[in-house]
Amino acid sequence: MPTLTSGLRNLLRLTVDTDPFLIGLTFMLHQCREQGTFLCSPNEVFQIVIDVERYPDFVPWCKAVYIKEKIDNQMVVDLLAAFHGIKGKYTSEVTFLSPSETNEGWIKAVSSNGIFKHLYNEWQFIPIDENKTMIGPEEGKLLSLFIKIHKIKSIVEVGTLYGYSSICMAKALLEDGHIYTIENNPQHSRIAKKNFSAFNLSDEITLIEGDALEKINELSAKAPFDMIFIDADKSSYPKYLDWAESYIKQDGLIVADNTLLFNTVFLESPPKEVSEKSWHAMREFNNRLSDEKKYFSILIPTDEGMTVALKLT
Secondary structure, eight states, X not given: XXXXXXXXXXXXXXXXXXXXXXXXXXXXXXXXXXXXXXXSOHHHHHHHHHOGGGHHHHOTTEEEEEEEEEETTEEEEEEEEEETTEEEEEEEEEEEEOOOSSSOEEEEEEEOSSTTTTOEEEEEEEEOOTTOOOOOHHHHHHHHHHHHHHTOOEEEEEOOTTSHHHHHHHHHSOTTOEEEEEEOOHHHHHHHHHHHHHTTOTTTEEEEESOHHHHXXXXXXXXXXXXXXXXXXGGGHHHHXXXXXXXXXXXXXXXXXXXXXXXXXXXXXXXXXSOHHHHHHHHHHHHHHTOTTTEEEEEEOSSSOEEEEEEOO
16 A cells, blocks of 8 residues: 655655555565655645656556546556566556645555456555654564564554554464554554555554553553564653563563664764754663663664564563
């Protein structure tokens, strides 16, 4: 499911996810995810995406496009595609709504015939806080790997955003596993729920709306949990760790994103662009997890930094 999100300063994050689908007998399209940052407004990017005749210029698998019909907010398009040795034409029926200051924009495309007739794409153009970022594909792979290796069954996630990390983790869970994810922003929650449903993961993921410090305590009755993934307000990381020390089981995992805090945690003092409260909190968080009597831990130098700790006691 493609998702476009824009920050308050017109910083746009583009994410494209395509689930495996069936072509002919048994041909699986590998998951494809591309991410980039663009200095433009949501409407400017909407115009790029909706200009399908330009797709052959920048979409690798698209070789030619012909618009058969275009009326108001609908159009029918023929595309010539070549992907992993398969080549052919398919028809895509597209509906769309241009974003404005008062509403979200979206594009929905359903392929009705041809080799990609099982393909469904949905693009969302959503204004967000520029400080809200989600994990990238590398971090998603790491989370999946941790869960599979450690045979994780129960997870608490602090900070859902649009649900990408929840989906990565849910796909890696054992059959009877479950995720409880907490999100304070109602708009983010609504989109995440929609994404969970689109990936048929609503039964594996419970989304809890509200303040994380309050809601995480309500989960204490369901403890112990196998793992916690923290990707929320940075100033509260030590408080989430307080909870994890009590309610994540021995030999469980504590994983947190953004622990390099924009490469500032190793500085002698916080720079102007990082709040002093968040800087001190993140340094405390990492220092506590470096206690070798309590944790076996590592700070992985991903783009934002990901700390992983095995709870020893």
